[in-house]
Amino acid sequence: MNHCVLEVEVIDAPTVRYTQDNQTPIAEMAVRFDPLREGDPPGELKVVGWGNLAQELQNRVQNGQRLLIEGRLRMNTMPRGDGMKEKRAE
Template sequence: MNSCILMAEIIKEPELRFTPDGLEVTEMLVQFSGLRESEPAANLKVVGWGNMAKEIQQHYHVGDRVLLEGRLGMHTIDRPEGFKEKRAELTVQKIYPLVANLNMTGSSRTTAPITTPPQKAVSSYEPPLSTPTPTTSNVGVASQNNYSEPVPQVSKPERSSYPPVAPNPEPDVDDIPF
């Protein structure tokens, strides 16, 4: 399954266009930080289709930090210089604002989109603490008190997916080898 989740900042205003069939498509450019502090930020083209395209164009603007969920694809473009260039593109399926813009009045940016649930501001990720699971069975568990005794090994019968073959003492006269 091709699924990508990306936290990014919109750096080019979403542009709403229509296909010849009348389907809405929005394109925008986002920027996300590199894996290391020394790496420069990377840009990625993001495309939304249909109702998602209208939602992006209405509710998201340059400078907004968003969480994008969608499918990552590679496209080959013929350059005028005579070579082909590969570019990555994210087709967005869900989008979430990371910070609510509540200080702006009289703007459509004061509310979250209708199709997305309200989100809390995301500051950092803290993984859940793991808890050990107690063992409920003694099978295959050695005593923890005495390590000098070897763990008894249980021999298992050999398994085969073929049916057992009985030995044939006399050759069959009708059996002609080819």
């Protein structure tokens, strides 16, 4: 099973959108976490929360806040401007 726990800093406050079918709230925010090795750049992820968690994220989380997040890590394929595709963790 895919499971991770990260200590992160919020770099983009949560924004909420809703699904078309049943209007389920979905919150998305960008976070940064410290590198594992000295000299490496910090890592960045998009964090997604659904339902009641999405509402809580929107109401309670702000830029610069440090959080402990827990969940599944997923890789998404995103199109780039040059026509190529790149994988991003979410």
